[in-house]
Amino acid sequence: MATDSTLLEGLTDPQREAVVHHEGPMLVLAGPGSGKTTAVTRRIALLLERGVSPWSILALTFTNKAAGEMRERVRRLTGGRDTRGLTIATFHAFAARQLRMASDRLGVPEDFTIFDAADQKAAAKQAVIEAGLETSNWPPASVLSAIGQAKQQLLGPEEVERNAGDFYTRSVARIYKAYQKILKRSHALDFDDLLRLLATALRDDASLREQLGSRFAYLMVDEYQDTNHAQFVIASAIAASHGNICVVGDPDQSIYAWRGADISNILDFESQYAGATAISLGQNFRSTEHIVQASSGLIAHNESHRARTLHTELGAGDRPILFASLDEHAEAKEVVDRFKRLHDEDSIPWNEMAVLYRMNAFSRVVEDAFRTAGVPYLVARGTAFYQRKEIKDAMAYLRLLRNEADDISLRRIINVPTRGIGGTTMDHVERFAARHDLSLMAAIRRRSEIEAISRRAATSIDRFLAMVDGWHRAMSASLMMPSLAELVARVLDESGLEKAHRAKPGGEEDTERIANLQELVSAAADRDALQDVDRDDQMPTGLEVQLAAWLEAIALVADADTIDPEQGAVTLMTLHAAKGLEFDAVAIIGCEQGVLPHSRAFDDLSQLEEERRLCYVGMTRARRRLLLGRAMSRTQRGIQERQAGSQFLDEIPPEAVRVLEPEDPWASASRVRLDVHPGQPVRHPRFGLGRVVRFGRRPQGATVTVDFVEFGARTLPAAHAALEPTDASDPAF
DNA sequence: ACCTGCGGGTTTTTT
DNA sequence: ACCCGCAGGT
16 A cells, blocks of 8 residues: 555654554544544545455445535546545435335335425324224324334334233334335335334345445445434444444534434444454543533543543634523524624625524524524525425425325325315225225225215316326336426416415415425426536436436425535534534524423433534534523513523533623613602503502513503503603592 | 404424 | 414305
8 A cells, every 4th residue: 555645745654553443343433623534534535545446335424414425525636536436325315215125025115205204294194093992092103113112123013012011012013013004005214214214124134234334345324323323233234244344423412312213332342343443532622622622621520421521722712601581582683693793804704604493493593683684594494395285285296106005105195285185085986996905096096986976076187187197108108208397387387276375265375385385396497407416316207207216305304404615604503413514603502401401301311412512513513612691581382481590501611611690681670669659649641640550670680560550560661661650539549 | 265353372403 | 473274154
C-alpha cells in the first residue's frame, strides 16, 4: 500500500488508523464533531483505491440525508472513478430493496407498498375492530407501539400469542394477527416489517445469508448506537461470514431507545467480535471550547457515560448564553433578535443557524416570530407536504394504481370527491370482500354479484372503474406512455380532486390546496427528470415501475432529509431531527422541566438520561454560538402554566456559560396596590364603575380582578389597569 | 348522502 | 388547543 495517496492527509492518528483499517471488525467511537464522516468516507475511498470492487461495499445509515451526504463525499474523494454498485442506503431502503428482489422466496408480495404512519394508524384501528375489541379501549397509538416492539424483537403474531399470559398480551396478539392480515391483503409492509422480514430471512435462511455476505464483503454501519435488534441481526448476518464490519457511533448520542434502539449493540461490539479494533476519535473539529466544556459537563451527569476527554483546537470562543423569557413569545422573539444580530454583525448566514426544540408543536410560535421579523426560515418537516389532506388524497389514487389491494387507499378516495358511493354501499362491499376474501377493489370489480347495491351506486361504481382502468391503459400504452407528471395531472383532473377545491359550493376557491396539488405535479416532474441520473438499476423502466419507485421514495423520507443548506434560511427542527447536523449558531428553546427533560421521562432514570443525551446532541450541533432559552410561563394545550428551568441548565458547568438575568415577572406588582384595596369602589375608563375583588399573580405580571357594574368580573393586568379609586356614594352603586 | 356541531380524548421524539 | 367520531338535521 505504498500509494495511500491524499486520502490520509490532514488526519489525526486515530482517524488515520480508522481509514487504513482494511479487514476485520472495527468499532469507531466518534464523539460529536470528531470527523467520523470524514473517516468513513475516506475509508470507503481508500478501499476502492486499493482495488476493492464498489459492488462489494455496503454502508447503512438512518436517514436519506446521511446516505446522500456520504455518497456525495465519496464521489468527491474518488474523482472520476466508477463507483457503480456501491451501496450507501438507509436500513429501510436497503431492506425494501432486498425484500423486493427476493420477494417470491420470502413470501412477500412483489408489488408491496410501504404503509406510512397514517396508514398504520388506519390499519391498527381496523385491526382492533376485526379482533372483536373496542376501539375506545385500544387507541391506535398504543396498539402500534406494542406491535412495533414485537416486530423489533422479531416476534410474529404466533410467537406473541404463545408467550401471552394475561388478557392484555393475549389481546395484543389478537390485534397483531388481525393487523398483519390487513397488511397482507393490502400487499403492504410497515416500517418495522421491512427490517423484521429481512432480519428473520437472514437468520433462518443460510443461503440468503451466504448470498448477501459474499456480495457485501465490506459492511459499514453509521450511528450504530441507534440500531435496534432487527437492524443488529441484519448487520450481524451480513458480516457473519467475513467479519468485515465497521460500526461507527457514540453512546452519548443514543436518542432512539424509545423506538427500540438498543445501546448494548454498540457497548457489546467488542465482546461480540473478539479481536475487534477499537478506535476513539477524541478531537472535536466542530465547536469552540466553551461549547465543548458546557456540553461535556452536562453529559458527565449521566451514570451511563463513560468518562472521556474531548478537546478542541478552535479556541475558547463565546460562552453559550442561557436566558429566561416571560413566555414562549418572548422567548421566540429573543432568539430572533439575537439571530438577527448574528446575521448583521457577525455575518453568519441564515442557513448557518438553527432553532431546535423538543416537540414539533413548538415550531409555530417560533415561525410566527420569524415571519413577523421578516427573517427567512424553513421548518424541517419532510413529511409535512405529503401529510396534507389534499396530497394524501391524490397519493391514495396513485397508490391504488400501483397496488389495487391497498384497501386503506381505496377507502380513502372511493368517495372523494363525492361521487355517490357512500357508507351504505361500502358496507355491502366490505362484507362481500370479507366473505370472499377479496380486496375492496376486487370486490368492487365484481359489483354485479353484490345484490344489495343500489342501481344508482352501481352506475357510480362503473364510472369509477372506467376512470381507473383508463389510467391503467394509459400507463401501459407502449407508444405515448405518459410521464409521471402527466399521469398525476390526469389523475388530479379526471378524479375531480382539483375541481373540488376550485369551485367550492360555498364560494371562494381554495387556492392553497390547489397550489399544493400543482406542487405534486412538479414533484412528479422532478422525479421524471431524475430518472436517468443517480439510479444504479439501469433497467428499462415502465411507468408502473417508476411510479412504484417514486411512491417508495416518498414513503421513506425523513424530516431531516429535507434540510437544504443551499437555501438562505434559518432551520427549525426537533432535537431528534438535528442529529448529525451542524450550524454556526444554534438555539435550543424550551429548556424547562417537563419539556426537556420531557415530563414522561421523569420517573425513569434511563429515560431521563436519554433526555440528557438529547440535550447534549442539541448543544453539540453548534460550532460557535449557542443559545439555551426557556420560558417562565408557557401555554400548552390551551392552558398556561409556570415553567421551572430545566435541571440540565443547572448541570452545565457555570464557568462555561453566561447566564442572563431573567426579567422579574412580579416587578410591576407594587405599583397599583397603593391606591386600591379589595372591596374598594373604582372607576375604569372603559368598563366604568366596579369594586376591586382581589389581586392575583400570573407569570406575566400582577393582576387585579374587578367586579364591574355593567361588565361583571374582569381580571386586568394591574400595571395597565388605569383604575381610579372612587366613592361608594357614586350614584351608579 | 353529506354537513355541522358537540363531546371525549390526548405519545413528544421517527424510519 | 386540536383532532376525531358520532348524532341529528338538511
